[in-house]
Every structure is written in structure tokens, then in C-alpha cells.
Amino acid sequence: xxxxxxxxxxxxxxxxxxxxxxxxxxxxxxxxxxxxxxxxxxxxxxxxxxxxxxxxxxxxxxxxxxxxxxxxxxxxxxxxxxxxxxxxxxxxxxxxxxxxxxxxxxxxxxxxxxxxx
Numbered sequence: 001x002x003x004x005x006x007x008x009x010x011x012x013x014x015x016x017x018x019x020x021x022x023x024x025x026x027x028x029x030x031x032x033x034x035x036x037x038x039x040x041x042x043x044x045x046x047x048x049x050x051x052x053x054x055x056x057x058x059x060x061x062x063x064x065x066x067x068x069x070x071x072x073x074x075x076x077x078x079x080x081x082x083x084x085x086x087x088x089x090x091x092x093x094x095x096x097x098x099x100x101x102x103x104x105x106x107x108x109x110x111x112x113x114x115x116x117x
Contacts (some may be wrong), residue, residue, distance in 0.1 A: 015077035022101060023069035026109075027062055034061075064112075071108045072101045 038054055041047040048054040079097050083089045 011077045011080045014080040015073045016100070018076035019066070019069045019073035022072045022105060023066040026068060026105065027065040030061060031058075032067070068105060068108050068112065071104045075101060075104055 004100065039046075042051060042054055043049070076097070079100075080089075085091050098116075
């Protein structure tokens with residue numbers, strides 16, 4: 001694991017990779033559930049008037065997920081630097097990183113939900 005992460009080479013690369021990973025994870029998780037309902041919500045009087053409206057929603061969802069994951073990018077860069085300074089990345093440190101990243105994402109999604117409501 002250390003050699004694979006070392007290939008990322010820098011704090012910024014690791015931070016960017018982390019943001020993209022978590023943004024894609026959030027999006028795929030949401031799409032999994034939403035994809036089951038899309039078909040029944042397209043047409044006159046439905047949530048999506050047309051397939052293009054649905055596609056626009058999906059693009060907006062992608063942007064939302066990428067923006068939400070920004071908090072992970074900031075955290076990941078700091079974590080990467082600190083972990084390397086403190087002797088390298090271990091499985092235990094990586095586990096704690098993932099746990100904290102998920103907590104930060106949950107908090108960010110909750111904050112965005114309250115701000116929209």
C-alpha cells in the first residue's frame with residue numbers, strides 16, 4: 001500500500017485523487033437508488049418533463065457530488081503530508097483516513113441539506 005500511495009508522489013496528487021474517488025463514490029451510490037426511479041418520473045406532470053431534463057439533473061448531481069467532496073480534498077492533502085512526516089502511511093492510518101473522510105462527507109451533505117431547506 002505504501003508503494004502504491006508513494007507513486008502518487010505529492011500531497012496535491014493524493015488530495016485530487018481522494019476528492020475524485022469520494023465524489024465518484026457518492027455519485028454512484030446516489031445513482032444506484034435514483035436509477036430505479038428515473039423511468040417513472042419522466043413525462044408531462046412528472047419531475048422530469050423530458051429525458052434531457054433528466055440528463056440535466058444527472059449533470060447537476062455530478063457537480064453536487066464533486067463540490068461535496070471538496071472537503072475531502074482539503075483534508076486528504078493535510079493527512080497525506082502529516083502521515084508521511086510521522087513515519088509513513090500504515091493500514092491503521094489509512095483506515096482512520098477513510099473513516100474521517102466519510103464523516104466529513106456526511107457532515108457536508110447534512111449542512112447542504114439544511115442550507116437548501
